[in-house]
Amino acid sequence: MHSKYQIDFPLNSEIRKSKLQALKSQLTVQENMFSWYVEQSKVTTEASFQVSYKIAQKCTPFSDGEYIKEIFENVSETLFANFKNKDEIKKAIHGLQLSRNTVMRRIEKMSENINEKLQRDIVRCVAFSLQLDESTDITDTAQLIIFIRMVFEDLSTKEKLLSMISLKGKTRGLDILTEFKVYISKIKLPLYKLLSMTTDGAPAMTGIHNGFIALCHKDEDFSDFISYH
Template identity: 55%
Template sequence: TSKNTLQYNKSKDDILSAIGDVQLGANTVARRMTALSEDAMTQLDSDIKRCKWYSIQCDESVDSSDTAQLAVFIRMVFEDFSTKEEFLALLPLKTTTRGVDIYNAVKTYFVKKNIPFEKLVSITTDGAPAMIGRHSGFIAHCKNDPDFPKILNYHCIIHQQAMCSKVLDFDHIMGPVVRIINSIRAKAKQHRSFKLFLEECAAEYGDLLLHTDVRWLSRGKILQRFLSLLGEIKTFMESRGEDTTLLSNTEWLLDLAFLTDVTDKINQLNIQLQGKDKSVSDMISAVRAFNAKLSLYLQQMRDQKFQHFPSVSTMCETHAEPASLNVSKYCDLLARLEREFCDRFGDFEKVEPCVTFVANPFMCVDITDLSAQMADVFCVDPTETEIEIINMQNNVHLKSQQQSSHFWSLVEPDSYKNLNQVALKMSALFGSTYLCESAFSDMNIIKSKFRTKLTDEHLSDCIRVNLSGYTPQYTSLVSSMQCQASH
């Protein structure tokens, strides 16, 4: 802060040296964090008032003091089609975490901050019943509230552990894998011996990953590491006189290999949608491609072609004959996974034609059907929209600009009022709840087990300062400071 404020001062070095000698108390640091957080919030308030439309993503997790925290992020789109994604709030849920509790917390915050409900386009959540329950979930309460406009809602594939545990019922694999890992890592001496053993064997990896029962992403990595070190693990356990019968069981080994391959594919899909500025078109494209891949995997599994299942292929070559592979069981699991994806993301069918048109407005479309879908999803006038689509697709100037990444900012909003609104609302949609996931990682660092006394307000301030994309207005912040806060 000081460096930026004094960058043009001739005595900058002397002043910075003097500032460096000033001792800041704990309360001073807390006040400075609060001031920085308020400054970022002031800039965010200004952008919310200025934006055309916005969407939010919500997710809930528990901090180190067992307080449920609801993270809320906002994605805003402006008149020039530029977008911003920002941390909006961290709302503590002190008692229960039912849908009504989440709804009350969000609405109370919106009313308190004067956030305009009418600009809200969509809400992205995880797939928990408290969020998407048909009658008592958070989304259901929002849709039943007349203060909320008609909104889109969809849940994110980053939260796929519920789907995986429902479809891929492989507790007989994860249970023994976790038990073996924990037995090796439980005692320091045994863990050191195992790492030394791996080093002597020149193994591919130097250690096993510790299991965390939080995300399937971690399970996939654990299974891959376990499978890569299977031979070394078996030899090490035998040297200690432990039972390794299961590690020689052909059926169990094939199930392990199959689960490793499938979780790896789901994790790849997951990783595709991590990071900032992921749009809903990215999410739909990834999900549709994964559905098509599942169809391919299913057909090839039926034909016992394992080029997309490297772990299964290797296991058949080294530990089992292909004839011992229960193909029908794995085909059934893949078919169930495919159906689950279709059911889970069936809501995309309603918005997908609109997404496709915004991405490629000069494609051949059924104008009547598309206009009706736009009216249903984005509340535009279907009759006017039909004429606007015809005018746009026959506009020579716009056709010459169709490859531009800024195409929609070149479209005259007065001439294409409804299509402009559809494109703007589409730009406001989130592609995942990754930002919430990332915020919870920061929360666990900021409010660690050694800082459980950190208040909810200070935790929110710290996360906002850490995640905010706004540059602090240092000059105004400095001018508002008092030497003695008590005066």
Template identity: 30%
Template sequence: MDESGTYQQTNISIVKDSYVIALQVAKAKKPHTTGESLLKPCTVYSVRLVLGEESSQKMKLISLSNNTIKNRDAKMSENIKENMVSKVMSSPFFSLQIDESTDVTNIAQLLAFCRYITDKGIEEKFLFCRQLEMTTKSVDVLAVVADFFEESGPSWNKLEGVFSDGGLICLVHDQDSLLL
């Protein structure tokens, strides 16, 4: 690094650009390989035409490999989850809306939405989607929710209600558990 910090700033810009492109690939629902196989060659070529060879060489430094895009997606996803859980944990209480669904590969998924209080009022956001390993019975649903709570940190004591599409749900604070 030189005294002005130019090298460090360049590296930060390259990594930031990699995240921006990874986000665009994810929003477009395109394969991770799109960055390296399509976007990078087109961008390098366009930059060379418009800004010259020196700028084109800088564009080549942006890593857009399949693994890089996949890792960027995973880090952004983890950051979103941490922010969401932080908001839920800072709320005085929250509720869950849960439902199971079967994906295109015939695997049962549990979807959970959370309603909580912020300084802006009541917010409702997607909390998680997890595979139901065994069945869609209430015991298995509870196990998936419990695993998420254990690994992510929301408190059972702040959970005021759980809603689903048909099963009887009762919240028992004394036992720190749900009866489904």
């Protein structure tokens, strides 16, 4: 393909230097163009996550993403009317990915990320306490809410919602313990770091013999911990 290159552009000649400079300039332009598209795609994706986060935070339908995008597009015509780069702004808004399925995937990704960070914190902490509350939701399904408070080596603390476990059957102390142990086994919660547990004052939680706390104290998987209600 370049059999005449040495003839057309002799070594150390000015014409060869000019040709190489032109080729380098073309390459730089191409690289910048690719970089712009990659950066623009990154910014658009990040904006999509920000909108999805607000939708999740306000507990509104996933389909609201398309409605929000429509509002963006409508107001941009007036809001950026005097901007020199109005067309670029409108194009960026039009490129926002906010369909119902996209918003759902974004929220799933954020949820996975929160869980991953929580798992890393549990491994990193030196001790933690748990708070449990069993209550019935509007569909008459018993739900066990678990909060965790972690202490780290620098004595800083973090408190997070660990999980919500649905209790489909009975809600005796043994039933709560069974579901609780299945969950902590699944996430590999290091019980040797457990310092205390706080529960509500319901008999299923605080019963002397068959309450959840009493059964935990009898269970060999649990180390000695302080209990409150």
